[in-house]
Amino acid sequence: MKKATSLSELGITDDISKAFFRPIQSAAPPSPSKRRTKVSVIGAGNVGMAIAQTILTQDLVDELALVDAKPDKLRGEMLDLQHAAAFLPRTRIFADTDYAITASSDLCIITAGARQIPGESRLDLLQRNLDLFRIIVPPLAKYSPEALLLVVSNPVDVLTYIAWKLSGFPPNRVIGSGTNLDSSRFRFLLADHLEVNAQDVQAYMVGEHGDSSVALWSSISVGGVPVLGSLERHQIEYEEGVLEKIRKAVVESAYEVIQLKGYTSWAIGYSVASLARSLLRDQRRIHPVSLLAKGFYGIDEEKEVFLSLPAQLGRGGVLGVASVHLTEEEAKRLRCSADTLWEIQQKLGI
Missing domain, CATH: 3.90.110.10 (Lactate dehydrogenase/glycoside hydrolase, family 4, C-terminal)
Incomplete structure (x- = not known):
C-alpha cells in the first residue's frame, strides 16, 4: 500500500531538522531496554475504527497498525487518523493489506467478520467466518508469536475458540470481548x-x-x-x-x-x-x-x-x-x- 505523502517526497531533505535542533555533544544512545507498545487492529469497518480511535485518544499505544482487505478504504482511514496528529498523543499509525505490518504486536484485535446473509443458517455463517479466520489468524501468530489475541467479531465465543485453535497460542493469551x-x-x-x-x-x-x-x-x-x-x-x-x-x-x-x-x-x-x-x-x-x-x-x-x-x-x-x-x-x-x-x-x- 502507498504510504502517506512525506516531506521528503515533496522535495524537502532530511537535513532540514538540523535547522531546528542543535545536537547534544557526546549524547548516549537510547536505552536498549526502552520498548514501544504496539497494537494491531484487523478490520477497518465501523467497529474496528471506533476501537482504533478510542485507543488513540486514550494514549494506550506507541504504534498502531491497521489491516483490511480493502486498500482504498484502509488508506483513507489511516490518513484521516494521521491528519489528527496535532490533536493526539504521538502515535505512529500504519496501514496495509499485508499482515507483515503487524509484526511484533503486543496485542492483536480482530474485528473482521462475515455478516449474515438473509436466510443463512448460523452454521453456514460460522463456516464462512472460519474460512476468513484461516486467512487472518495464522499470519498474526507468525508475525507476533508473543502477542495477545483479542477477538471482537461475532459470534464472539465460537470465533474466539477458532482463533485459539488456529493460533496455537496458550488459552490465557486468546480472549474474546464477550460480555x-x-x-x-x-x-x-x-x-x-x-x-x-x-x-x-x-x-x-x-x-x-x-x-x-x-x-x-x-x-x-x-x-x-x-x-x-x-x-x-x-x-x-x-x-x-x-x-x-x-x-x-x-x-x-x-x-x-x-x-x-x-x-x-x-x-x-x-x-x-x-x-x-x-x-x-x-x-x-x-x-x-x-x-x-x-x-x-x-x-x-x-x-x-x-x-x-x-x-x-x-x-x-x-x-x-x-x-x-x-x-x-x-x-x-x-x-x-x-x-x-x-x-x-x-x-x-x-
Missing part, C-alpha cells in the same frame, strides 16, 4: 434507574454473548451495598419475572442501537479500549470476557468452549477467574450454553 459490553449496558441501566454513577455499580453478565447471557443478580452491588440483600432488609418485594425483564432489556438494547443507526460502534470501542488498557498496562482488573471455560461451574472438562466469566486481566492475558457465586439456576444456564456451543463447534471440523 464486557453487555455488563456495561447492565450497569448503565441500573445506574440510570438508581441515579448513581455507573462506575459505582458492580454487576456482571456472563455466559454466551447474546440472547442467552446470564445476569448474576446476587453479585450486584451499588457503592459496595449488595442490591438484593438491601431490598430484602427493607422488605421491598421484587419478582423473578421483573429481573428477567431487566436482563432482556440489556440484551435488546444492542438491537435497538442497530435498528436506529444500522450498527454499534462507540460503546464497543470504549469497551475494547478498557480491555486493552487492562492487558497492556498489567492493571489486573476484573472484566467479564470470553475465555476457555472448561472445568468452571460444572462445565465438562472435555468441552473446550469459550464463555464469559469475570477474569483478572494483565500483561499475560487471563491471569485468573474470579470465584463469583452462581446460583444453581445460573450455573445450569451457563452449562446449557456450553453444551450448545460445543455441539456447534463439533460441526466445524476444526
Whole structure:
C-alpha cells in the first residue's frame, strides 16, 4: 500500500531538522531496554475504527497498525487518523493489506467478520467466518508469536475458540470481548434507574454473548451495598419475572442501537479500549470476557468452549477467574450454553 505523502517526497531533505535542533555533544544512545507498545487492529469497518480511535485518544499505544482487505478504504482511514496528529498523543499509525505490518504486536484485535446473509443458517455463517479466520489468524501468530489475541467479531465465543485453535497460542493469551459490553449496558441501566454513577455499580453478565447471557443478580452491588440483600432488609418485594425483564432489556438494547443507526460502534470501542488498557498496562482488573471455560461451574472438562466469566486481566492475558457465586439456576444456564456451543463447534471440523 502507498504510504502517506512525506516531506521528503515533496522535495524537502532530511537535513532540514538540523535547522531546528542543535545536537547534544557526546549524547548516549537510547536505552536498549526502552520498548514501544504496539497494537494491531484487523478490520477497518465501523467497529474496528471506533476501537482504533478510542485507543488513540486514550494514549494506550506507541504504534498502531491497521489491516483490511480493502486498500482504498484502509488508506483513507489511516490518513484521516494521521491528519489528527496535532490533536493526539504521538502515535505512529500504519496501514496495509499485508499482515507483515503487524509484526511484533503486543496485542492483536480482530474485528473482521462475515455478516449474515438473509436466510443463512448460523452454521453456514460460522463456516464462512472460519474460512476468513484461516486467512487472518495464522499470519498474526507468525508475525507476533508473543502477542495477545483479542477477538471482537461475532459470534464472539465460537470465533474466539477458532482463533485459539488456529493460533496455537496458550488459552490465557486468546480472549474474546464477550460480555464486557453487555455488563456495561447492565450497569448503565441500573445506574440510570438508581441515579448513581455507573462506575459505582458492580454487576456482571456472563455466559454466551447474546440472547442467552446470564445476569448474576446476587453479585450486584451499588457503592459496595449488595442490591438484593438491601431490598430484602427493607422488605421491598421484587419478582423473578421483573429481573428477567431487566436482563432482556440489556440484551435488546444492542438491537435497538442497530435498528436506529444500522450498527454499534462507540460503546464497543470504549469497551475494547478498557480491555486493552487492562492487558497492556498489567492493571489486573476484573472484566467479564470470553475465555476457555472448561472445568468452571460444572462445565465438562472435555468441552473446550469459550464463555464469559469475570477474569483478572494483565500483561499475560487471563491471569485468573474470579470465584463469583452462581446460583444453581445460573450455573445450569451457563452449562446449557456450553453444551450448545460445543455441539456447534463439533460441526466445524476444526
